[in-house]
Amino acid sequence: MNEGLDREVLARHLMEALAALENDDHAAWRRNVDELIQWRAQPLVQGITRLARELEQALGDGTGPASGTSLTEACARLEHVVALTENASMRTLDLVDECSTLLRAIEPAGPAQAELVAGVRSRLSELTATQGYQDLTGQIILRVVALVRTVHAGLGEMIGEAEAPLRLSSDHRGHGPAVAGLDAEPASQDEANRLLSSLGI
């Protein structure tokens, strides 16, 4: 952009705004101030537009121009991962159920065998609890999906309205599992126990 021309246009709007103020011409005052605000916001808008384009390209396949839907596609792919892990987890739980049924059919011949059967049963319970990874990874992935969708929608709004704030809703509904290196260190079960104990629970 031509810097000399910029300065000239800026000075003209400033002078016209000053003249409008002195003459009580509110419409002209507002019009010139709006022009000045728009001029000031222009680099920000250009920066955001560039970021939006780069984000689209980064999430695209890199073989051509951004399709405009790559962010949406990225979300769909992540949701597909959640569905796949959920299916795998359900299949594992089905197999645990089948093992439990088979185990019930075994009649232990003595205390030693009864102890073995109890040991297998206890490990099947822990195997069931371990499937909770699907819920934890799913929560993290769905949080990323929500972030990408917020960025996608927010960028569109910001390009039209530079002052619109872009932020994820931060209410009391929870944030999902903490991710090492990104979130604050989460409390362990032992720490939670001590904390609850100190609160009389």
Place this chain on the structure above:
Amino acid sequence: MDKNIRILIVDDFSTMRRIVKNLLNDLGFTNTAEADDGTTALVELKKARFDLVITDWNMPGMPGIDLLRAIRADPAMSTLPVLMVTAEAKRDQIIEAAQAGVNGYVIKPFTAATLKDKLDKIFERLGATA
């Protein structure tokens, strides 16, 4: 301990509902029902009597902390025990849940032994106050 108590499991992830249900079954508790967020849980709670609620915190509809507050605010179920099973592990969240009247707090990922331990503790306290 009466193994026939009615337990409501609240979690938006069907996998986690099934996990909690299976673990409860392993412990001998088979009388369970499920809801996928606080709003549907409240509907279930108003339809039938429950003896325990096990709820997640972070759910797309009404979160678990609001469900806990709604239970405590309703005279018909204000004393209903609530165990929170959640990945929310910030100190201030644990305090918030405690202040809202939670009876136990299990942080995901958890073991079957931890769930049993927390349930035992809740029933023990209930037995002591009964």
